[in-house]
Amino acid sequence: MEEEMDRNLTYRVPASTLVEVAKIAAPYRDRPEHLMKVVLKVEQIVPIFSQDVTAVISREMNIPQTQVYSFVTFYQMLYTGRRGKYVIHMCQSAPCHIRGAEEVAKAVEDMLHIKMGETTEDNRFTLAYAPCMGVCDVSPAIMINGKVYGNLTPDSVREVIKRYIREEVQ
Ligand code: FES
Known part of the structure; x- marks a missing residue:
């Protein structure tokens, strides 16, 4: 688990992908109630929610990065098992x-x-x-x-x- 967390913190996604993440999150600036929607869309283009990804979501939505990180951690806990199409x-x-x-x-x-x-x-x-x-x-x-x-x-x-x-x- 700790190893997994370290991996999430150190992994870097390509800059072009971060631009796409920003495009997804930007329309929801100051609307934290849409974080779920943003996370669902972003997960389709990133392999993991690394620190740089949560930072971009945080910046674009104008909500604390810790809030994004906690939400993502909670969300990922829902998926310890098999995941359908x-x-x-x-x-x-x-x-x-x-x-x-x-x-x-x-x-x-x-x-x-x-x-x-x-x-x-x-x-x-x-x-x-x-x-x-x-x-x-x-x-x-x-x-x-x-x-x-x-x-x-x-x-x-x-x-x-x-x-x-x-x-x-x-
Ligand atoms: S309570 Fe907000 S979408 Fe269900």
């Missing part, structure tokens, strides 16, 4: 919760035959709880590989998942 993040923060997030989560679990934190046998879907994703105005919401789906009901979320099962979503 599609990672479904289900917001469980208060606004989503009071608007039916639990029923939506249950519908997805039943449909995929897995529980939160698990991955389907075929490695296609992973289910994970997430902190507020900054889209409370469309709660309850989920995010699949960074794409937001909001105002969900158990029926509408089943339709969303069906599209991923049929590989209809790019």
Whole structure:
């Protein structure tokens, strides 16, 4: 674990990638509630969240680097096991919760035959709880590989998942 942390601190991503990280984070300046969204997008272009990556996110979003680092560390703890092709993040923060997030989560679990934190046998879907994703105005919401789906009901979320099962979503 310590070794892993050292590796994260000393690894350097190419300058061109840092420019891309900055482009992702910049539109969310002074909007820390969007950190989850930024982390999900950035992880698609960096191998690890090294110190230089968290520094760029911090600078562009104007939030303390320690806050970014703690968030990323917490987020990565969710993934100690296998990770599917599609990672479904289900917001469980208060606004989503009071608007039916639990029923939506249950519908997805039943449909995929897995529980939160698990991955389907075929490695296609992973289910994970997430902190507020900054889209409370469309709660309850989920995010699949960074794409937001909001105002969900158990029926509408089943339709969303069906599209991923049929590989209809790019
Ligand atoms: S509480 Fe769910 S997106 Fe904010």
